[in-house]
Amino acid sequence: MPFPAKTPGTPKAQVVVFGSGNFGSCLADHLGDSQHDVYMWSRQAQLVSHFNLHHRNKSYLKGHVFSTNVKAFGPELPDADSLRNKDVLLFAVPTQGLREFLEKLRPSLNCDNLPLLIFVNKGIEISTHALTLEIITDTLGADAAKASTFISGPSFADEIMRRQPTSVSVASLSHEKAQAAADIFHKPWFRCYTGNDPIGLELAGALKNVYAIAAGMSDGLGFENNTRAMLITRGLSEMTCIATAYGASPLTFLGLAGVGDLFLTCSSPTSRNYTVGLRLGQGEKLPDIINTLGSVAEGVSTAKGVKKIIEEMKIDAPIANEVYSVLHEGHSASDAVQRLLLLPPSRELVLPKGSGPYAQRLLRKLGIEESPKE
Numbered sequence: 001m002p003f004p005a006k007t008p009g010t011p012k013a014q015v016v017v018f019g020s021g022n023f024g025s026c027l028a029d030h031l032g033d034s035q036h037d038v039y040m041w042s043r044q045a046q047l048v049s050h051f052n053l054h055h056r057n058k059s060y061l062k063g064h065v066f067s068t069n070v071k072a073f074g075p076e077l078p079d080a081d082s083l084r085n086k087d088v089l090l091f092a093v094p095t096q097g098l099r100e101f102l103e104k105l106r107p108s109l110n111c112d113n114l115p116l117l118i119f120v121n122k123g124i125e126i127s128t129h130a131l132t133l134e135i136i137t138d139t140l141g142a143d144a145a146k147a148s149t150f151i152s153g154p155s156f157a158d159e160i161m162r163r164q165p166t167s168v169s170v171a172s173l174s175h176e177k178a179q180a181a182a183d184i185f186h187k188p189w190f191r192c193y194t195g196n197d198p199i200g201l202e203l204a205g206a207l208k209n210v211y212a213i214a215a216g217m218s219d220g221l222g223f224e225n226n227t228r229a230m231l232i233t234r235g236l237s238e239m240t241c242i243a244t245a246y247g248a249s250p251l252t253f254l255g256l257a258g259v260g261d262l263f264l265t266c267s268s269p270t271s272r273n274y275t276v277g278l279r280l281g282q283g284e285k286l287p288d289i290i291n292t293l294g295s296v297a298e299g300v301s302t303a304k305g306v307k308k309i310i311e312e313m314k315i316d317a318p319i320a321n322e323v324y325s326v327l328h329e330g331h332s333a334s335d336a337v338q339r340l341l342l343l344p345p346s347r348e349l350v351l352p353k354g355s356g357p358y359a360q361r362l363l364r365k366l367g368i369e370e371s372p373k374e
């Protein structure tokens with residue numbers, strides 16, 4: 001069904017998108033199509049020149065012609081002068097590279113007068129087990145982190161490019177910033193819902209990738225619908241426990257970024273994380289899968305961060321543990337499933353009381369008092 005070419009929107013904004021992979025270039029196209037002026041940074045010089053000549057991305061989403069309102073630049077990072085008049089900086093760089101990227105960009109940013117900062121990556125940093133909120137705090141300061149906005153939810157890049165109706169959650173500690181980001185992105189085919197739980201939203205996006213690997217493994221081993229539904233639901237229970245121990249709201253997990261994205265990525269081979277699991281279940285080796293995937297599957301590295309977090313927070317998350325054992329300890333997918341099936345009966349959902357060390361570390365850095373627990 002065609003959408004009206006012009007829909008009511010916010011005034012034209014000057015937007016810089018960092019990262020020109022599947023999601024960065026897809027969102028650049030969406031914003032360009034919404035009549036904003038978009039400058040998309042890439043670290044690949046050839047991608048930049050090809051994109052500016054042909055309006056096509058040489059390496060990702062190859063079948064699509066992009067909005068002419070998007071101009072590519074790079075590989076040099078922009079200087080302070082070229083960022084001065086920009087309204088929005090959108091970061092679509094994978095989590096493991098984000099800290100170094102922000103450190104390099106920092107000299108070009110005026111941290112006393114920042115544009116709207118929006119992050120769409122879904123992962124946990126391996127070396128520190130930090131969420132993006134903490135990476136921003138460490139690199140750009142607590143004020144920048146508190147003003148940052150995070151977008152997550154069930155949103156495959158390729159489907160957004162084809163204007164399939166899609167909804168996302170837009171969360172920030174600042175309601176004003178979440179609303180401003182939603183106003184810029186919202187369109188009939190890209191509906192935005194705002195929220196004030198960025199920790200929950202970030203954890204939902206990062207964790208669902210680990211459970212999508214589990215669902216893919218199950219399908220790859222030949223299990224059917226009941227088993228996938230069990231994994232999705234038990235995965236949601238584990239995710240909610242981990243997030244509650246991080247001080248996030250369990251209700252966030254009933255939303256688009258939680259069950260919405262979990263359901264999407266656990267049930268479609270369009271998901272890179274599901275595909276990693278599927279191929280592991282079919283007997284392929286992880287290095288071969290990574291080398292031929294052509295794009296990032298954040299769940300592979302996030303599983304390491306999750307393992308550490310659940311150990312330190314003493315959370316019972318057997319599926320996350322088994323995904324880790326297959327990805328990083330060389331166990332077979334079928335052995336992992338056997339171990340899960342042999343677990344004794346247990347309570348369906350027990351939310352932890354009090355928060356663990358990573359949550360306390362993040363809140364301390366942000367200068368936020370932990371809310372008292374009953």
Ligand SMILES: NC(=O)C1=CN([C@@H]2O[C@H](COP(=O)(O)OP(=O)(O)OC[C@H]3O[C@@H](n4cnc5c(N)ncnc54)[C@H](O)[C@@H]3O)[C@@H](O)[C@H]2O)C=CC1
Binds near residue numbers: 019121
């Ligand atoms: N593809 C999708 O449908 C969605 C992806 N996401 C998230 O967005 C993030 C980016 O994903 P995709 O664009 O799909 O990945 P991708 O693998 O397609 O592209 C990654 C982009 O980041 C660049 N990059 C990688 N490492 C970098 C570094 N260290 N410094 C600077 N640039 C670097 C690459 O050159 C490439 O342009 C991930 O966290 C992913 O989970 C979120 C929602 C949907």
Ligand SMILES: O=C(CO)COP(=O)(O)O
Binds near residue numbers: 273
């Ligand atoms: O997060 C996504 C869609 O919402 C994309 O999932 P994958 O990274 O598994 O492809």
